Amino acid sequence: MTLDQLTDFFSMDADVKALTRWSPPPPGQALEDIRWVTADVETTGLNTKKDVVIAIGAVEIDGLSICLEQTFELVINADARLENDNILIHGLSQQTLSQGVQPKEAIHSFLNYAHGAVLLAFHAPFDKAMLEKEVRAHLGVSCRLPFYDVAEWLKALCPEAPSHLRSLDDWSHYFGLYNDQRHHAACDAMAAAELALICLQKACSQGVTTWKGLQDKVAARIKLEKMRAH
Amino acid sequence: MSDSSPDNTPNGVSRTLLAEASGADSAIPQNIRSLMNFLRTFVPFKQMDDGPLATLLEKSSIEFFPADAPIIGPEDGAPEKFYIVKQGYIVGERDSYRHANELPTFDIGPGACFPVAALLGERPTRTLHKAQEDTFCITCSKEHFSRMLAVCPVFRDFCLRGVSSLLDQVNRQIQAQAQSTLGEDYSLNTPLSQFIERQAVHCEPTLSIRKAVRIMDERGVGSMVVTDANRKPIGIFTLRDLRRFIADPGADLDAPISSRMNADPISLSPDATAFEAALIMAKHHFAHVLIAENDKLLGVVSERDLFSLQRVNLVHIARTLANAPSVDALAALQSDVARLAETMIAHGASAEQLNHIVTLLNDYSTHQVIQLIIKEQGDPGVPFSWITFGSAGRREQTLLTDQDNGIIFELEDSRLWESARQRLLPLASRINAALDQCGFTLCKGNIMAGNPKLCLSAQEWEQRFNGFIDAATPQNVLNSCIFFDLRTQWGDATLASRMFAPIRRRIQQHTLFQRMLATAALEHRPPLGLFKGFVTRKEHGLEGVDLKKQGLTPFVDAARVLSLAHGVEASNTIYRLRQLSEANVLETRDARAWEEAFDFIQLLRLRHHLHCKREGKKLTNLVAPNALNDLDQRILKEACRQAQRLQRKLAWSYQL
Numbered sequence: 033m034t035l036d037q038l039t040d041f042f043s044m045d046a047d048v049k050a051l052t053r054w055s056p057p058p059p060g061q062a063l064e065d066i067r068w069v070t071a072d073v074e075t076t077g078l079n080t081k082k083d084v085v086i087a088i089g090a091v092e093i094d095g096l097s098i099c100l101e102q103t104f105e106l107v108i109n110a111d112a113r114l115e116n117d118n119i120l121i122h123g124l125s126q127q128t129l130s131q132g133v134q135p136k137e138a139i140h141s142f143l144n145y146a147h148g149a150v151l152l153a154f155h156a157p158f159d160k161a162m163l164e165k166e167v168r169a170h171l172g173v174s175c176r177l178p179f180y181d182v183a184e185w186l187k188a189l190c191p192e193a194p195s196h197l198r199s200l201d202d203w204s205h206y207f208g209l210y211n212d213q214r215h216h217a218a219c220d221a222m223a224a225a226e227l228a229l230i231c232l233q234k235a236c237s238q239g240v241t242t243w244k245g246l247q248d249k250v251a252a253r254i255k256l257e258k259m260r261a262h
Numbered sequence: 263m264s265d266s267s268p269d270n271t272p273n274g275v276s277r278t279l280l281a282e283a284s285g286a287d288s289a290i291p292q293n294i295r296s297l298m299n300f301l302r303t304f305v306p307f308k309q310m311d312d313g314p315l316a317t318l319l320e321k322s323s324i325e326f327f328p329a330d331a332p333i334i335g336p337e338d339g340a341p342e343k344f345y346i347v348k349q350g351y352i353v354g355e356r357d358s359y360r361h362a363n364e365l366p367t368f369d370i371g372p373g374a375c376f377p378v379a380a381l382l383g384e385r386p387t388r389t390l391h392k393a394q395e396d397t398f399c400i401t402c403s404k405e406h407f408s409r410m411l412a413v414c415p416v417f418r419d420f421c422l423r424g425v426s427s428l429l430d431q432v433n434r435q436i437q438a439q440a441q442s443t444l445g446e447d448y449s450l451n452t453p454l455s456q457f458i459e460r461q462a463v464h465c466e467p468t469l470s471i472r473k474a475v476r477i478m479d480e481r482g483v484g485s486m487v488v489t490d491a492n493r494k495p496i497g498i499f500t501l502r503d504l505r506r507f508i509a510d511p512g513a514d515l516d517a518p519i520s521s522r523m524n525a526d527p528i529s530l531s532p533d534a535t536a537f538e539a540a541l542i543m544a545k546h547h548f549a550h551v552l553i554a555e556n557d558k559l560l561g562v563v564s565e566r567d568l569f570s571l572q573r574v575n576l577v578h579i580a581r582t583l584a585n586a587p588s589v590d591a592l593a594a595l596q597s598d599v600a601r602l603a604e605t606m607i608a609h610g611a612s613a614e615q616l617n618h619i620v621t622l623l624n625d626y627s628t629h630q631v632i633q634l635i636i637k638e639q640g641d642p643g644v645p646f647s648w649i650t651f652g653s654a655g656r657r658e659q660t661l662l663t664d665q666d667n668g669i670i671f672e673l674e675d676s677r678l679w680e681s682a683r684q685r686l687l688p689l690a691s692r693i694n695a696a697l698d699q700c701g702f703t704l705c706k707g708n709i710m711a712g713n714p715k716l717c718l719s720a721q722e723w724e725q726r727f728n729g730f731i732d733a734a735t736p737q738n739v740l741n742s743c744i745f746f747d748l749r750t751q752w753g754d755a756t757l758a759s760r761m762f763a764p765i766r767r768r769i770q771q772h773t774l775f776q777r778m779l780a781t782a783a784l785e786h787r788p789p790l791g792l793f794k795g796f797v798t799r800k801e802h803g804l805e806g807v808d809l810k811k812q813g814l815t816p817f818v819d820a821a822r823v824l825s826l827a828h829g830v831e832a833s834n835t836i837y838r839l840r841q842l843s844e845a846n847v848l849e850t851r852d853a854r855a856w857e858e859a860f861d862f863i864q865l866l867r868l869r870h871h872l873h874c875k876r877e878g879k880k881l882t883n884l885v886a887p888n889a890l891n892d893l894d895q896r897i898l899k900e901a902c903r904q905a906q907r908l909q910r911k912l913a914w915s916y917q918l
């Protein structure tokens with residue numbers, strides 16, 4: 033498919049609504065039968081209102097294994113100017129960004145890729161907010177992406193881990209994950225996917241085998257934390 | 263368009279767009295590139311081009327196995343997937359009914375692949391592969407694995423040849439390393455056919471010396487081969503012969519060349535190697551070896567051809583050692599031996615070849631020491647031979663060699679033995695001291711000819727060996743076993759071989775003694791831990807793997823027991839293994855694997871010694887595993903695993 037054809041395709045908004053909506057799996061669904069997509073966004077900053085997404089990386093987990101053939105990475109041609117700091121963090125220059133795809137195509141393409149899967153991210157609320165904002169801004173529909181937080185999973189399923197672990201780096205380091213290109217959207221998505229994979233295996237070994245079981249386990253952990261906080 | 267449409271896979275979109283965005287390199291997604299960088303630190307991926315490596319990864323997955331999770335085992339049938347360890351460790355376990363404390367058959371870490379043999383053979387694995395700790399693996403389908411075999415020769419070679427291909431890598435690495443310092447580019451394994459550059463200069467036996475020398479001069483060669491009518495070589499005349507000829511006042515230039523040639527020259531076939539030619543030159547002090555096939559002369563290879571650019575040359579060293587005028591001169595020459603060893607490594611010599619040459623040169627030194635001391639002290643008037651035990655007895659000498667020797671003398675009348683001994687002992691002690699001066703350090707256990715207990719008549723030696731056998735306990739067998747690797751280093755060899763023949767026969771019948779030898783052979787365990795690393799030792803403030811005791815000794819000891827038990831007469835470990843396989847005691851494949859493993863450890867040890875020598879450090883057998891590169895570490899581990907297998911075979915044979 034050529035770029036022209038793609039552009040034609042993306043100009044059709046017919047199925048946009050359908051593309052932005054999907055429901056989580058049925059409660060009894062076995063974890064190993066669920067298709068997961070871990071995503072990571074790089075942005076111009078941390079303000080979900082003002083800042084914009086400049087790169088999206090995503091990795092698919094299917095049958096409890098990461099499919100390298102189904103990884104997703106896109107740099108977005110955001111008009112927003114980059115702060116110097118961010119250039120350092122992302123390693124994305126203004127030139128690379130200006131050569132990226134248009135935001136609308138990017139978002140569409142991501143939704144196309146991720147549609148139907150349970151979305152995962154490390155500190156998911158941020159990625160969820162950023163992506164939902166981009167959907168609204170460029171596709172003109174509001175949506176709720178079914179994102180779940182790998183950071184919460186880790187706390188629930190690895191109670192033996194020290195409590196000071198916070199960031200993706202902390203957890204990657206704790207599990208000794210190899211990653212030579214951190215802060216690249218696709219690589220961070222991969223790190224999150226590997227952590228998710230560890231969680232899913234741990235869940236199975238703890239007798240948690242269904243979607244609902246996993247949800248309950250995580251919810252129980254959050255509740256416990258809240259009670260302790262009070 | 264639905265999201266399952268094949269020609270609009272989101273991945274395809276991103277790939278295309280990215281390729282447009284920032285050049286062709288970006289066509290490889292970041293995660294794949296990152297994994298490529300990771301695999302690039304391991305063999306065989308290091309040697310694979312970007313294309314095939316990316317292809318391998320693109321159709322792969324990443325799977326996670328928590329500690330203790332079984333991954334694939336004999337019960338799973340022929341494997342469906344190929345695995346590369348990304349992070350963590352995998353152990354192989356044999357059937358579970360075995361002892362719980364048995365070591366895993368292998369453990370493999372990042373970069374290692376499995377189960378290659380089972381995939382290739384389309385059969386179940388022999389061991390249960392289990393995650394030793396939390397482990398990530400890169401996996402792909404059996405079909406993709408086969409496709410990779412077809413498209414990537416490097417990968418195929420690695421999978422088909424396994425450890426052997428790794429060993430090739432090491433050898434290439436060593437050679438490259440050594441060559442970068444020596445600047446040479448051919449290997450000692452080069453067939454002689456490659457040295458045949460032009461027609462060998464030859465003539466008929468009746469030609470006059472005058473004419474022959476003129477031809478040599480015109481053609482600018484150092485030798486003239488004398489051939490019969492069928493071009494069969496019958497002699498050789500060299501510049502050295504010319505020198506001697508000129509020095510002779512009665513020399514007649516018109517005499518036929520046959521009167522002054524060296525008759526029956528040694529020739530090798532064109533597929534013999536440069537090493538064999540070098541060995542013959544060193545043994546016989548010739549500078550020329552003929553290349554002939556079916557008795558027809560093809561060419562001449564000279565020492566200069568073999569070592570043209572080399573600073574140290576083998577024949578020269580052998581000659582000077584054999585003719586050294588004093589012990590001091592001999593001692594001074596020893597550093598040449600070390601340099602020669604280094605050059606040989608550069609030329610791709612195997613440890614076996616190196617051991618051979620070093621032993622040969624050490625024999626020359628020993629001969630000359632003995633002759634010099636006899637000249638100094640006078641002939642003791644008792645016919646005796648100098649025998650040697652242990653590594654020298656096995657022709658496995660390296661640069662770090664201590665003395666293990668004795669004297670065997672021939673005297674029928676037992677009443678004269680004591681007085682003969684008293685005459686030989688001062689001589690022996692002087693020889694021991696002179697050898698020490700030459701770098702063959704005194705034996706700490708006093709296994710030396712100067713020790714009255716080791717300066718014995720043939721009959722006394724026989725009694726002594728019988729004593730070893732009769733009084734054997736597992737502990738003293740450990741001390742006496744090196745005596746069973748004996749060889750005559752100087753003097754009449756039949757003395758020792760006649761003495762030892764009945765001993766050999768006795769051991770072959772004596773299963774109880776064999777069993778004790780076998781128990782002793784299991785004493786030195788290969789340095790493999792239960793988990794991941796090596797079991798290291800501490801010595802003089804250094805910590806590491808003892809390449810001799812932990813690495814070589816298991817092979818040496820096991821080969822000795824099996825050889826004595828099955829009447830194999832060789833004393834060299836590699837020869838023993840070969841002859842044991844010819845005698846169907848060992849399977850050929852096993853024997854090959856053990857030879858390779860032994861050779862590798864020996865080579866590693868030699869390299870380590872050379873390294874110590876260069877740094878001006880004391881030579882030790884201790885190597886810190888972390889100081890080895892990844893490849894050496896992996897092979898050392900594999901070699902140790904082979905030692906473990908050999909010990910297991912021994913334990914099984916003697917039900918230990």
